[in-house]
Amino acid sequence: MWLWFSKLGSPKWFYDLSGKWLPWLVAFMVVTMTVGLLWALLFVPEDYQQSFTNRIFYVHVPVASISLAVFPLMAIAGAITLVWKMKLADMVAKCAAPIGVWFTGVALATGAIWGEPMWGTWWVWDARLTSMLLQFFLLIGVVALRSAIESPDAAARACALLSIVGAINVPIIKYSVEWWNTLHQPSTPLTMDSNSANGPEIWVPLLIMIAAVYCFFVISLILSTRNEILQRERRSQWVMDIIASERV
Amino acid sequence: MFDGIVFASFSEFVQMGRYGFHVWSVYALFTIFIIANLLVPHLQRKQFIREQKSRALRDGQINGTASSSSAAPGESV
Numbered sequence: 416m417w418l419w420f421s422k423l424g425s426p427k428w429f430y431d432l433s434g435k436w437l438p439w440l441v442a443f444m445v446v447t448m449t450v451g452l453l454w455a456l457l458f459v460p461e462d463y464q465q466s467f468t469n470r471i472f473y474v475h476v477p478v479a480s481i482s483l484a485v486f487p488l489m490a491i492a493g494a495i496t497l498v499w500k501m502k503l504a505d506m507v508a509k510c511a512a513p514i515g516v517w518f519t520g521v522a523l524a525t526g527a528i529w530g531e532p533m534w535g536t537w538w539v540w541d542a543r544l545t546s547m548l549l550q551f552f553l554l555i556g557v558v559a560l561r562s563a564i565e566s567p568d569a570a571a572r573a574c575a576l577l578s579i580v581g582a583i584n585v586p587i588i589k590y591s592v593e594w595w596n597t598l599h600q601p602s603t604p605l606t607m608d609s610n611s612a613n614g615p616e617i618w619v620p621l622l623i624m625i626a627a628v629y630c631f632f633v634i635s636l637i638l639s640t641r642n643e644i645l646q647r648e649r650r651s652q653w654v655m656d657i658i659a660s661e662r663v
Numbered sequence: 664m665f666d667g668i669v670f671a672s673f674s675e676f677v678q679m680g681r682y683g684f685h686v687w688s689v690y691a692l693f694t695i696f697i698i699a700n701l702l703v704p705h706l707q708r709k710q711f712i713r714e715q716k717s718r719a720l721r722d723g724q725i726n727g728t729a730s731s732s733s734a735a736p737g738e739s740v
Binding site for chain 2: 452457461471522528531532639645
């Protein structure tokens with residue numbers, strides 16, 4: 416266990432392993448994304464209340480739900496950084512923050528675009544939207560904090576702390592629709608009954624899209640973490656070998 | 664398979680029943696989001712390797728493919 420743990424902490428080990436995973440992840444993403452998008456756009460029946468704006472959910476729901484994974488991920492990586500000073504954990508945390516800004520921003524924007532015709536407004540200050548906006552600013556805060564502190568070690572510790580504090584917001588976002596009376600609807604339970612308003616013909620493509628977007632999140636995180644590894648380890652021999660052997 | 668498509672024509676598909684602008688702007692944003700987050704790290708990696716390569720060539724750390732004399736003299740970082 417400890418051997419595995421210290422191996423996992425080695426940037427080279429992660430670099431080699433993720434290099435083997437990447438082609439499979441990309442293949443999985445391309446297939447699920449193609450199937451999910453075609454299914455969502457062409458085959459999902461028109462909603463009797465929302466007409467074809469229901470297509471927006473097949474982007475909004477995966478992106479928004481995966482954006483909630485970013486702070487817990489950064490908090491765990493931050494805790495590992497604080498306790499064991501593992502270099503790799505801090506690299507992952509550093510790369511996750513800007514990706515999280517993207518995910519949260521796209522979730523907010525797609526939600527607003529849906530809200531405009533359906534609620535009659537782009538924005539309301541209800542608990543779900545406000546806590547999501549808070550997550551957006553917290554993530555920008557983490558990115559800014561990282562670039563504001565010159566010493567990499569101090570920046571890592573400060574970002575780890577802010578990530579752990581910021582993760583408190585995640586359950587607030589998640590349960591905001593239940594705790595408060597929000598305009599944002601609560602998540603709809605899945606049902607196998609195809610006569611129901613949300614039978615399998617509605618949620619199967621949604622699950623496929625969630626898988627595709629999750630895969631996309633992992634790929635983009637791996638890509639930028641690998642760049643970060645190369646950058647920080649550029650003086651070590653194995654990185655020099657990669658640089659020498661790679662054609663550009 | 665195509666029987667299940669809910670649109671009778673391509674223009675119906677584009678219009679998305681009055682909501683074409685909303686639906687397609689969401690999908691356009693999603694496309695930009697996906698491409699940006701895959702392309703940017705890819706380009707950064709290429710850029711980094713190119714920079715390090717020229718630096719290594721200059722410092723004479725890579726032998727063979729290019730002689731160190733090809734590096735511009737006096738250009739040190």
